[in-house]
Amino acid sequence: MEFRQLITFKSIIEHGGFKEAADQLDYAQSTITTHIKNLEEELEHELFNRLGNHVTLTNYGEKLLPYVKQLLQIYYQIEDLDDEPKGRLTIGISESLMICRIPEILEMYKKITLKSKFL
Known part of the structure; x- marks a missing residue:
């Protein structure tokens, strides 16, 4: 079956x-x-x-x-057991935070996700 x-x-x-x-x-x-x-x-x-x-x-x-x-x-x-978040993420943020803070957060996220792929 x-x-x-x-x-x-x-x-x-x-x-x-x-x-x-x-x-x-x-x-x-x-x-x-x-x-x-x-x-x-x-x-x-x-x-x-x-x-x-x-x-x-x-x-x-x-x-x-x-x-x-x-x-x-x-x-x-x-x-659906996959722990990975799925779907679209929309971030509402002021321009000043976008320029100052988001690049750093995205860089940290990129390092974490790349690291987890090779574990």
Whole structure:
């Protein structure tokens, strides 16, 4: 069982179908189908009732869904363990402090970050 299969499973449910999940995840629809087929083979249960273009969860799929949500929540939390600050930093400061103080602070920051990369 692979996380990408679980992500695919959840995406199909959230977006209402295989094609919609493929569009959302930027996969070919055949890739989505393969993920689910492999997951169903491994679990030895069908996860979806397929009625033309409409899909619904089987009883087993309904039972599986809360566990998939828990696993993916933990998976995403692990991905976010990085202690490094992320995102954009905006500093509002007067021009005089900008000229006098910021270059020194940025130089110290640069030394610290370079040092930590080589530890």
